[in-house]
Amino acid sequence: MQLFLALCFLLGIPSGAPEIHSVKYFYTGASQVPNFPEFVIVGLVDELLTEHYDSNTRRFVPKQTWANRMTEAYPTYWEDETGKSQGLQQWFKANIEIAKQRFNQTGGVHIVQYMYGCEWDDETNEVNGFRQFGYDGEDFISLDLKTETYIAPVQQAVPTKHKWDSNKAELAYWKNYFTTDCVDWLKKYVEFGRSSLMRKDLPSVSLLQKTPSSPLTCHATGFYPDRADLFWKKDEEELHEDVVKGEILPNHDGSFQMSVDLDLSGLKDEDWGRYSCVFHLAGGQEVSKRLDKRDIRTNWKTNDGGLHTGLVGLATLAGCIYVLVIYLKKGPQGFRATNTSETSPSSGEDPSMQSISETSS
Template identity: 80%
Template sequence: DERQMTSCFTSAALSLFYFVTGASQVPNFPEYVEVGLVDELQITHYDSNTRRLVSKQDWMNKVAEEDPTYWEDESDVSLVDQQTFKADIETAKQRFNQTGGFHIFQKMYGCEWDDETDEVNGFHQYGYDGEDFLVLDVKTETWIAPVQQAVPTKHKWEIDKEDLAYKKYYLTQECPEWLKKYVEFGRSSLMRKDLPSVSLLQKTPSSPLTCHATGFYPDRADLFWKKDEEELHEDVVKGEILPNHDGSFQMSVDLDVSGLQDEDWGRYSCVFHLAGGQEVSKRLDKRDIRTNWKTNDGAASLLSVWIAVLAVIGCIIGFFVYKKKHPKGKVETLLSSSGSLMCVC
């Protein structure tokens, strides 16, 4: 689960991460899949069906301008990793005394770089069937084994000091350099920041009040309710960040207003916060709430006009249908005393 494995990431830094998934006996899914992400934007893809590493962003093709054999060389590296991963998942199954069924073995590695402080953090960890299996402590160059079945691997890998030193060098030196290069290539996409439109929605008078923000980018953002200057946590339900069709994102947060006094409404506001410090705030005002249970006077008048228009159209259609069936019939259009149109044949 990528969401679980990225729970340790900070939101302020830029990131380069690779997620590797090995599958055993999983129907309609490749045995091996590898994806690369820069700041949560997918940049590369490789799987055991195609056996080719491919670019997922146009600006990533600039890498080949510097190194024409880049994609071919990296495809060969991924193929070796694929074979290694297949052996690793069989070892894990033996450790857990498993012979059949489908199983997932994952690896996540990469780095975060804060472009303001120049601080770098490296990550390298493994998961098996959705649980942590091994986690590298980059500073101490030791492996942490959350489960007993991973202890033999921990001891074996910690003997190889040269490999540990290389992993630390890659995560703290080489990875950040690649990240900086990718950010420069895709700056227009990666550094994009869009603020959302924020709306207040309510289905019925007894429903929670929803603050909905849509059209923001990137998805490192937060949406919350405040009373005066204090963030609210009680009577609040926050939804997940969801993608829009245009690549932007949306999210919502509900507030229970059933016990809210009229004089207190102005003390509440919905605040959207985008990573980097930009904010949009919308104060709670009944006049701004969009509902499907009431309309203002203008909307009511417009609705009446449409009803009248539809009535006229109905009369015209009825007239032509009647004339077609009764060429010699008599049709009269009367106006009732209430002002509504009536068609009488």
């Protein structure tokens, strides 16, 4: 279930610079998956979770305060999306059974996934759409919008490809949807959530070391968004050897933190000044910290029995990060289920319901 577990994205919007905005909807239908709802939908704008539905709550709800403004453009938005989502739940349940027949399967754990959405370049006004399906963690079928044909990477999807390729009216519908309706709704999302989507915060960067023989940790915290990188470099060259990069983790205030370790065992004293830790935020802004022994914060004891100046609570910090990682891994790792909310209300039709039942037919 590689695709199911790997849907984790780096995100972020640099303010004041041209940006490709996106709206994406992810649907997941699950069969016999422990501790996971039978059906989940999530919607993301610029990789930020904005909407959610699952078969346990049976309600389509906003996940950002500004998402409530959708009712300004569509007063019954949340009620209508709830009804559509409840209907889609049954469609996905049926599709799992059809897919099992295609793959000559009976019981066991199975996943049907669907993702669609569009991108919009706010400078060039270029748009792009995407629509694809997955089954049990593998690609099943996807739409190539340029050629207006479907790609079937597995033999079991070939009948679906032939059926959908021959339906020229539906292909025209999807092309129009991705280039007009979807983009119109994306622009509304960007307008409503501009303050959140355009937020950009640089981090504080610290050099931490538990003991003189431990790797040196460059720790950046308080940055937003999490589309960022942190790395060590020598002179002007990025280092890849003797470096261990950690994951980006969330802070309690909605910002993020990350760290990267450098092995100092082979480092000569005269070379210290040639090393620096660099934080790079999407959009080009950087924070650089040169390697200097005087700046290292640690908790090892000095000769007088006291603590070395700096970070007394390094162990506590490491413990907190460990607990957080464990918590995140125990939580439902979502395939960001999708929503149908970007459907234009004037069309009166949810594009995902138009042919989702034929995914495996």
